[in-house]
Amino acid sequence: xxxxxxxxxxxxxxxxxxxxxxxxxxxxxxxxxxxxxxxxxxxxxxxxxxxxxxxxxxxxxxxxxxxxxxxxxxxxxxxxxxxxxxxxxxxxxxxxxxxxxxxxxxxxxxxxxxxxxxxxxxxxxxxxxxxxxxxxxxxxxxxxxxxxxxxxxxxxxxxxxxxxxxxxxxxxxxxxxxxxxxxxxxxxxxxxxxxxxxxxxxxxxxxxxxxxxxxxxxxxxxxxxxxxxxxxxxxxxxxxxxxxxxxxxxxxxxxxxxxxxxxxxxxxxxxxxxxxxxxxxxxxxxxxxxxxxxxxxxxxxxxxxxxxxxxxxxxxxxxxxxxxxxxxxxxxxxxxxxxxxxxxxxxxxxxxxxxxxxxxxxxxxxxxxxxxxxxxxxxxxxxxxxxxxxxxxxxxxxxxxxxxxxxxxxxxxxx
Amino acid sequence: xxxxxxxxxxxxxxxxxxxxxxxxxxxxxxxxxxxxxxxxxxxxxxxxxxxxxxxxxxxxxxxxxxxxxxxxxxxxxxxxxxxxxxxxxxxxxxxxxxxxxxxxxxxxxxxxxxxxxxxxxxxxxxxxxxxxxxxxxxxxxxxxxxxxxxxxxxxxxxxxxxxxxxxxxxxxxxxxxxxxxxxxxxxxxxxxxxxxxxxxxxxxxxxxxxxxxxxxxxxxxxxxxxxxxxxxxxxxxxxxxxxxxxxxxxxxxxxxxxxxxxxxxxxxxxxxxxxxxxxxxxxxxxxxxxxxxxxxxxxxxxxxxxxxxxxxxxxxxxxxxxxxxxxxxxxxxxxxxxxxxxxxxxxxxxxxxxxxxxxxxxxxxxxxxxxxxxxxxxxxxxxxxxxxxxxxxxxxxxxxxxxxxxxxxxxxxxxxxxxxxxxxxxxxxx
Numbered sequence: 001x002x003x004x005x006x007x008x009x010x011x012x013x014x015x016x017x018x019x020x021x022x023x024x025x026x027x028x029x030x031x032x033x034x035x036x037x038x039x040x041x042x043x044x045x046x047x048x049x050x051x052x053x054x055x056x057x058x059x060x061x062x063x064x065x066x067x068x069x070x071x072x073x074x075x076x077x078x079x080x081x082x083x084x085x086x087x088x089x090x091x092x093x094x095x096x097x098x099x100x101x102x103x104x105x106x107x108x109x110x111x112x113x114x115x116x117x118x119x120x121x122x123x124x125x126x127x128x129x130x131x132x133x134x135x136x137x138x139x140x141x142x143x144x145x146x147x148x149x150x151x152x153x154x155x156x157x158x159x160x161x162x163x164x165x166x167x168x169x170x171x172x173x174x175x176x177x178x179x180x181x182x183x184x185x186x187x188x189x190x191x192x193x194x195x196x197x198x199x200x201x202x203x204x205x206x207x208x209x210x211x212x213x214x215x216x217x218x219x220x221x222x223x224x225x226x227x228x229x230x231x232x233x234x235x236x237x238x239x240x241x242x243x244x245x246x247x248x249x250x251x252x253x254x255x256x257x258x259x260x261x262x263x264x265x266x267x268x269x270x271x272x273x274x275x276x277x278x279x280x281x282x283x284x285x286x287x288x289x290x291x292x293x294x295x296x297x298x299x300x301x302x303x304x305x306x307x308x309x310x311x312x313x314x315x316x317x318x319x320x321x322x323x324x325x326x327x328x329x330x331x332x333x334x335x336x337x338x339x340x341x342x343x344x345x346x347x348x349x350x351x352x353x354x355x356x357x358x359x360x361x362x363x364x365x366x367x368x369x370x371x372x373x374x375x376x377x378x379x380x381x382x383x384x385x386x387x388x389x390x391x392x393x394x395x396x397x398x399x400x401x402x403x404x405x406x407x408x409x410x411x412x413x414x415x
Numbered sequence: 416x417x418x419x420x421x422x423x424x425x426x427x428x429x430x431x432x433x434x435x436x437x438x439x440x441x442x443x444x445x446x447x448x449x450x451x452x453x454x455x456x457x458x459x460x461x462x463x464x465x466x467x468x469x470x471x472x473x474x475x476x477x478x479x480x481x482x483x484x485x486x487x488x489x490x491x492x493x494x495x496x497x498x499x500x501x502x503x504x505x506x507x508x509x510x511x512x513x514x515x516x517x518x519x520x521x522x523x524x525x526x527x528x529x530x531x532x533x534x535x536x537x538x539x540x541x542x543x544x545x546x547x548x549x550x551x552x553x554x555x556x557x558x559x560x561x562x563x564x565x566x567x568x569x570x571x572x573x574x575x576x577x578x579x580x581x582x583x584x585x586x587x588x589x590x591x592x593x594x595x596x597x598x599x600x601x602x603x604x605x606x607x608x609x610x611x612x613x614x615x616x617x618x619x620x621x622x623x624x625x626x627x628x629x630x631x632x633x634x635x636x637x638x639x640x641x642x643x644x645x646x647x648x649x650x651x652x653x654x655x656x657x658x659x660x661x662x663x664x665x666x667x668x669x670x671x672x673x674x675x676x677x678x679x680x681x682x683x684x685x686x687x688x689x690x691x692x693x694x695x696x697x698x699x700x701x702x703x704x705x706x707x708x709x710x711x712x713x714x715x716x717x718x719x720x721x722x723x724x725x726x727x728x729x730x731x732x733x734x735x736x737x738x739x740x741x742x743x744x745x746x747x748x749x750x751x752x753x754x755x756x757x758x759x760x761x762x763x764x765x766x767x768x769x770x771x772x773x774x775x776x777x778x779x780x781x782x783x784x785x786x787x788x789x790x791x792x793x794x795x796x797x798x799x800x801x802x803x804x805x806x807x808x809x810x811x812x813x814x815x816x817x818x819x820x821x822x823x824x825x826x827x828x829x830x831x832x833x834x835x836x837x838x839x840x841x842x843x844x845x
Contacts, residue, residue, distance in 0.1 A: 021731065022704060022729045022730075022731045023731075023738075023741065023745075024666065025666050025729070026665070026666030026667035026668075027664075027666035028666075150665055171486040196696065280715070311717070311720075312717055312721045313716065313720045313725075316719075316720035316721070316725045317720075317725065319723065320723075320725065320726045373713045373714070373716045374732075376716060376725070377716065377729070377730045380725045380726065380729065381729060383726060384702075384726055384729065387726060388667065393668050399492070
């Protein structure tokens, strides 16, 4: 049996918040910086999504179906494609039509809902699933959580939502001596298979490719293949952001040429074959359950969730946001649901991260704010307006009662 | 009577409250029949010249001051402030360093000072150098115009050296005006000794020291060791002429409690946060706003998040111009919990907008405002109590707003400067 290589690319763009000042609270309920979203999306579409999709399509045709790849596109980025660059959706559809491309399920809003509320989590997963079905004519069978966030209990929930395979990080502290290059299973739900990211080989492409001070620069397809062959495992999972190609690693670094020749080099060599996550789960047996009592992710040195919930700012914002869940389910107002969704995007919390020192470089790259404090202030102003709208909607049936007078109203009732 | 006044800024281009106060003083002095020659490091030409003659120090070359540079430097002594603070050296070494410094200064003077110097007039990194150069130019101006004034008046440490130079060269009496001291700028362990040294020298050299409050007078006497007999309090006033109160449409129905100022240790922002948390435990329908920026801002944001009140406690960042008025207009209660505030003009602004104010006893404004609510800055329970009362009892809030508005309208510079004129007179008599 040939060994497997499983490629999966994450496609996401956040819905950025505009500069929302205290003076705007209660007056203006448009929260988004549409101009920045459009500008960035169009740029990334030109530099990455369109050329890379074309490249993958060419390779699939050239390899006559031997090359396979998986994507997960967040609902947020899909909305932006539809609004600003519908041609990108067409190009993904062309990839879907080859039959060599699998689309995965995730939370629609690229959110941290798995850490907050089971109901909200499943709501978003189902919403995303429906969207993928509608756009690409495929029912997602494999789940990938935001930032590969995973724990035993999340795994159990995911299985209950109907998925039999899930992707996560091969984090060193949960693996110990074990290799990520096998299929594992969830400790609490043995029927859920886990594909673990080989972070070292993934980051060679995603982070180190264009780094000239790296001892292995420049990276060639042959060199990379020789590294793959050193693995003793059954499957190598290469998971990375799709924006790696042409955006994080500029076209001038040769990343496109590398990706054009790598599939050919791998198939010609014959040690490996490409599989999608679904195929991988069918092909390989789980070798062992893996215990993950504490939540992990693919971010930062710690591979935990501290990039989003590590400090008091993030925690307070997160708690205040999810405290609205119950009220929203009573209201069931589509506009409010939508804003609630966009405010849940993990990126907003990422911008508030204060871990400047170890992973500051990566954080800075993705951050439109000068400081995490500015990010927090802006987010809380928006959230305050949102909470006012939620509360107003709740009291809308009863005629306007000024909050200050509430007390006297209840008093007279008692009498 | 004519006064040569050294300031650092003057409206319309101002960074702090000093320029506004100087403007009020100059106008008030004119009302009381005192003519002012107002010297500032960098004038832009659009200053109001009706009340005073503005002299731009950047236009004045220094080389005419004295026949001998050594003689001039002798008179103004070691005005040049070196950054070479050297602890633990023996007297011989010290004297050789002093000699060397002196030679360097004479050389420096010939090269650099014998010409015009373009002041930034800001509060930048080379502030101390600007202060020294300003003293040189100040001395020159005083000599050139020695027949045009009777007394010298210098505002805050930035101008004290210029005041001293002018006094040394002309022999006329010097009044220094203390708007703030080093003890108000930072906690006692983080005081810039170079600034402290200039302050002390200015106060010692002065014939009269004017302080903006009794609180500051106490600091001048106790911390700087100045003879109480020559320290006089002249409380600040405020000029609201031509000010219409802004009408702002409110976006939120909640009541708003505001802190507005630099977010630094001496402004007591953390006491405001603690009081806010206490009020929020008792009542909803209120929001707290901290407007401004400063070195404690990030710490305050974390503090608010830790208390879990960030959905009801907002930060606006630094506000300028109309936004400040807008913020006052949106407020229901204004709080100034300063740990040490020589005067503090902001509650007057709030009260003028019809916003009742809670201020700390540790502020000069507390000495003049009868209708502001006063608490000790550290007494967050009392602070929370008063904020709560002003929010919950409309009769009280209405009363405080009305009385406060009337009260601040009586605090006029004309009266304050009449007192200042008396100070001048007593200095001249000595």
